[in-house]
Amino acid sequence: MESTHHPLPITNHQSPTTIMKMRQILNFLTIVTGLVVVTIISIWIGKQSYSWLPPQAAAESHLIDDLISFLVTVGSFIFLGVTGTLFYSILFHRADKDDLSDGPHIEGNITLEVVWTAIPILLVLWIAGYSYEVYQEMGIQGPSQLVHLHNPMKIESAYAAGKHKVETEEAIPVENVEKIDVIAKQWSWVFHYPEKNVTSTELHLPSDRRVRLALHSEDVLHGFYIPAFRLKQDIVPGHNIDFEFTPIRPGAYSLTDSQYSGTYFATMRADVIVESPNEFHQWLNKAAGHRPTQAPNEAASEYAQKLEQPVQTGWKTVEPAAPPLVNYHG
Template sequence: MGEVEIVLPAASSAAVSTDGKLLGLLVISGLITLLVASLIGLFAVRYRRGSKASRDRLPNWFARDLETVWTLATVGLFVAIFAWAASQDFALAVPPANSVEIHVVGKQWMWKAEHPSGQREINELHVPAEETVELVLNSQDVIHSFYVPAFRLKQDVVPGHTTRMRFHTEKIGTYRLFCAEYCGTQHSAMIGRVVVMAKEDYADWLTRQPEGDDLQEDGKKLFVAKGCAGCHYGSSKVRAPRLAGVYGSQVPLSDGRMITADDEYIRDSILQPKRDVVAGFEPIMPSFAGALSEGELVSLTAYIRSLAETETAR
């Protein structure tokens, strides 16, 4: 990620067939364009003013047969393309015999995923390669759309309705995830990534996701309950830094120093906000010393750390 992708990787079986269809249509359109253009050229020369070429009416049977042939040929071509494309879409719609089922909830403005064994993540989706993954999609508020360009898959996620999306991929890697349905002011920040891992690595990753995810959840609730969100969400009227991507980054301070945003720093920012003031901001954040328990601090830090993953959401 980060670098400019010139050719979008085709990272799922759907991507391979979609690219096939696109190429097929492109070749057919190209050939037809070529045919039409050459006929225009040919006729322009042949029937130019003053040329001796015959301008007699064509015999009726010829005009009729020509009409019939090209009508049938184009209809046949279109039906063939339709059958080809539809058969691929139908294949995708067949429920797989066995699949890894992951629940994904879209809400303003994030993607939350829950794995079969309970592990949770936000704006990240870890999936195993060489298995059919079935996403069970729900929305908590408005219509979102789960879109992974490298998979060539886009699925609307509608409130009050469960939709499913399946994919099979063999390409290990990290791919961009977008919301492709305008869903409010922070819609453009509703992005994340899909991490395709080798089967063993995925199994391993699952075991390495302990309570951390629940901490994040708690932290997120606290972030709203304790009033942090009132200043730190993008929609706030108060000028406060967005916290997405802060964790682990270098933060310029108002006194010219640079500081690495680690757990310490996050903690200090909450308890002694006047100590390290972020460059470009007023020191208006109140201290939460005494107002938060240790556990709450840990949860809040876990939540802010989890926001770091959404590197592009800054």
């Protein structure tokens, strides 16, 4: 009688512990890969934000642009991280089609709660610290100087990274600073150049030279805002505010009133001309030879047209200030 031998079947059996470790490794690799991809995309989006803004026409511009790029990068990382996690969960961890049961009951995780509480706090502190550093470097004397009796912080010019370093306002040689008086009123800008006693409704600035504006309001709160310079300064009535920056890009730009100052505040605009120092002084000498004349004023014109209308609405309107007398009105 022949005996037959049947070999035992060979099976690859993996223990639950091994499967669990493989899943943990796979999840870890997925998280790391996702973080790398999200980080790269967020940095790329942050770099693209520079093209969303006007050309950098002042030395201080890059500080604001860098801050905006940083905020866009952080915002993109958070948005992509949250939406990426949601899509990953929907694609790979969704319930079966006919599974209507409740999910597993999971108790609170103290470590996880501490982490997701600490991260936003640290992120907000990071953004606040960076923003305050930019504010200091720009050297803008804001409304805080009108509220606090003393502002001990040292001001560093953004132009310091280029041609010369400035530790405080007093460190800037007087002869290297172009001084211009800025008068804001309802609804016009007037610029006074003490060097030649010239007045103008068009702001002319020398390129690559520090400019110090003495801002003054004759009536209400106004806002000095040049988007291409990334600069905005509130002009508080009853106070003279010194405001400094350095134009670096010749060209024509727009100045507008960033604060609502009454009925015709939208007409309160002015051209800003940045030119070489030689061209600037040529214009200044030319304007000094002009006799002061009444400048065209859109607010005054619209108000006069309203008075001439046969039908009056009855709405109260503040009468604009008289059109300014200037040597040059563009």
